[in-house]
Structure formats: structure tokens, C-alpha cells
Amino acid sequence: MLEFRDVSFKYKEDDEILFKNLSFFIEQNEFVAIVGASGCGKSTIFRLINGLEGLQSGEIFWRGRKLAEVDHLFNAFMPQNDLLLPWRTTLKNVEMPLELESISKAERRRRALELLETVGLAEWANVLPRELSGGMRQRVSFARTLMTGADMLLLDEPFSALDYLTRLQLQDWLVEQYLIQPRTIIFVTHDVDEALYLAKRVLIMEGRPVQGISSVDVPLTYPRIRADLLKPELVNLKKQLLNKLGSSTRSESEVVNHIV
Numbered sequence: 001m002l003e004f005r006d007v008s009f010k011y012k013e014d015d016e017i018l019f020k021n022l023s024f025f026i027e028q029n030e031f032v033a034i035v036g037a038s039g040c041g042k043s044t045i046f047r048l049i050n051g052l053e054g055l056q057s058g059e060i061f062w063r064g065r066k067l068a069e070v071d072h073l074f075n076a077f078m079p080q081n082d083l084l085l086p087w088r089t090t091l092k093n094v095e096m097p098l099e100l101e102s103i104s105k106a107e108r109r110r111r112a113l114e115l116l117e118t119v120g121l122a123e124w125a126n127v128l129p130r131e132l133s134g135g136m137r138q139r140v141s142f143a144r145t146l147m148t149g150a151d152m153l154l155l156d157e158p159f160s161a162l163d164y165l166t167r168l169q170l171q172d173w174l175v176e177q178y179l180i181q182p183r184t185i186i187f188v189t190h191d192v193d194e195a196l197y198l199a200k201r202v203l204i205m206e207g208r209p210v211q212g213i214s215s216v217d218v219p220l221t222y223p224r225i226r227a228d229l230l231k232p233e234l235v236n237l238k239k240q241l242l243n244k245l246g247s248s249t250r251s252e253s254e255v256v257n258h259i260v
């Protein structure tokens with residue numbers, strides 16, 4: 001569905017190149033996590049997919065066509081901060097993506113309410129974002145992302161600002177949404193446990209500047225349960241991933257403690 005082929009990129013303002021010859025592909029309806037150290041260029045990958053930045057060399061393909069030739073790449077992007085409009089109610093925030101289309105107000109309202117129900121927040125339709133907890137705001141933001149109808153979701157560290165328990169709850173909730181309606185999900189995180197729990201495959205951005213991206217299939221059946229993270233297969237995989245990310249100075253026992 002999406003392919004990066006030998007993509008190199010540098011921001012004009014920066015002296016150093018950010019990626020060199022980056023290649024990877026993502027199949028339709030795959031749930032893939034991208035992990036990489038802070039500042040390695042994870043968010044930039046989403047900017048490139050959305051055409052917000054131009055490539056120095058290489059090519060991005062979307063359903064077999066060069067991205068530059070695709071008029072409108074239909075995807076939904078959810079940034080790390082929820083970006084809800086504080087003066088709009090939950091319902092009106094979720095309706096937003098439909099306001100640009102010629103859809104009647106009643107129909108917009110109906111669809112937004114239906115989505116709020118899906119995310120368990122129908123009762124909160126008429127309150128302002130400040131009255132919601134962080135986890136609820138993320139769910140509203142996610143509902144708004146789904147409202148676009150896009151079948152590819154680009155999620156940029158959507159849970160990183162949340163407390164630990166809320167994050168675990170939303171991870172389970174996201175997996176549930178994915179199983180109910182499979183779509184292509186690209187989930188950026190720097191949390192290796194989160195990547196291993198959520199995704200079927202993990203892409204690791206290695207080096208600084210990034211020289212390559214490796215792909216690892218996560219073993220075990222999907223969806224996973226929390227206890228899977230303690231199984232030797234995943235503990236070993238986690239060690240490998242941390243090594244690739246440059247945490248090789250940690251001792252093995254520290255790595256295992258961290259997972260527990």
C-alpha cells in the first residue's frame with residue numbers, strides 16, 4: 001500500500017542529512033509500529049507521506065503509484081497532542097472533518113454521535129475538552145481521526161502524554177478498534193513494549209543520521225495479552241530492539257526488570 005524506496009531527506013535549515021536511502025513497505029490493513037530514538041525523524045516520515053516536505057532523492061509509492069502523482073492521499077493523521085479546539089464541545093470537535101464536505105448538519109451530528117458511542121463517550125458529547133481527562137481527550141481526538149473515513153491512520157505517539165494505566169487502557173482499546181475494523185495503521189512510538197504489544201510488525205530506525213530501517217515480525221498470535229511481553233520470544237526481541245536503538249550499554253537484567 002505504501003512504499004519508501006531509497007528515500008533520502010534533509011531539512012533545508014539543517015546541515016546534516018536526516019535519512020539516507022530509507023526503504024520500507026507497508027501492506028494494506030497492516031498494523032505497523034515505527035520505533036526510533038527521539039529526533040531521528042519519525043514525525044518527518046509522516047510529513048513526507050503527507051507531502052508537507054519534498055524528498056532529496058528516492059521515491060514514495062502509494063498503491064503502486066508515485067506519491068507525487070497522487071492527487072490526494074487519503075489518510076488521517078493524529079498528532080501527539082490532541083489539538084482539540086477548546087471552545088468547541090466534544091461533539092463539535094468530532095464533526096469537524098465533515099464540515100469541509102457538503103454534508104448536512106443533521107447527518108454530521110448523527111455520524112459524530114455514532115463515533116462518540118464507539119469510543120465510549122456519547123454521554124460527554126456536549127462538554128468542552130477541558131472537562132475531559134487526558135485519556136478521554138485522546139479518544140475524542142481518535143474519533144475525529146476516524147471521522148475522516150480514511151483507511152490509513154498515521155498515529156504519532158498518540159499515547160505518550162498519558163499516565164501509565166490510561167495508556168494501557170487505550171492500547172487495548174485501539175487493538176479492539178483495529179480488530180472490529182481492520183485498517184492500515186502506522187503507529188510511531190519510542191516505547192518498545194508498546195510497539196511489541198500493539199503491532200504485528202515493528203520497523204526500527206537505526207543510526208543517527210538514520211542509515212536504514214529494519215523490519216521485525218512480532219511472533220505469537222494476535223491480539224496479544226500483557227503476559228506475552230514476558231515470554232522469552234518477546235523478551236529476546238525487546239533486547240534486540242533496544243540494542244538496535246542504541247541501548248546496548250544496559251545490562252541484561254536491567255532490560256528484563258524494565259519489562260516486568
Ligand SMILES: Nc1ncnc2c1ncn2[C@@H]1O[C@H](COP(=O)(O)OP(=O)(O)OP(=O)(O)O)[C@@H](O)[C@H]1O
Pocket residue numbers: 011012013014018036037038039040041042043044045190
Ligand atoms: N521543520 C523543520 N525544519 C528543520 N528541522 C526540523 C524540522 N522539523 C524537525 N526538524 C529536525 O529534524 C529532526 C527530526 O525531527 P522529527 O520531529 O522528525 O523527529 P522525531 O523522531 O519525530 O522526534 P521525537 O521522538 O522527539 O518526536 C530533529 O532534529 C528536528 O529538530
Ligand SMILES: [Mg+2]
Pocket residue numbers: 042043044156
Ligand atoms: Mg516526533
